[in-house]
Amino acid sequence: MAKKCRGKSPYLSSNLYTIRKYAVVSQQEIADSIGVERTTYTKWEIGTEPSYYHLSKIIKFYNDKGVSLDYNMLLSAPIQITLQSRATGEIIMNRKNDDI
Template structure:
């Protein structure tokens, strides 16, 4: 995706017209149109103003992905009560079938005991509560996974 498309999608997601953006930035509507069609580029000051207007960081604006933003908003706006109703294993199992079948193959207790020891250690050494210790451990595993190919 190019910057023009990112600017267009971010503006649309913000519910603003080209005229409204132009007025807020003190430029013409044609200027906004040229930015969105990649005919010209905003300078760094204007790009920063656009990012602020669209409630994004400059990096997010440059890499704006409307689908990713929608997913982030759904997660952010989902209450704890609703999250507890979701069968996450079933949901993720559609994408990763192993999540629905490993329970019949793996001696879960062996791993559960070790993982409990690790979360207990995080709680003891850093004062984390249960959920924070779990999330830190999950993130450590994700980092291991993400760096294994490097």
């Protein structure tokens, strides 16, 4: 059985949602690409943790689409998409000043 992400990130679910909207892909498209049911992927966007295995497949999916993404970006801070980041393909993380 694949290991779940330990020490749940409070940002993971919202970051998965934000990035999917940024990349303009459906839950069904990403679920099909990584080999899970759409309902499983939906649960990840609302709070259930994916395994590290599935998280790595999600990251690869977005990297293959030209979205620069890694574990730290998904887990460490809320992601804010800006117009500049859309133009460059980079995702900008929005951190509170006391987190920097």
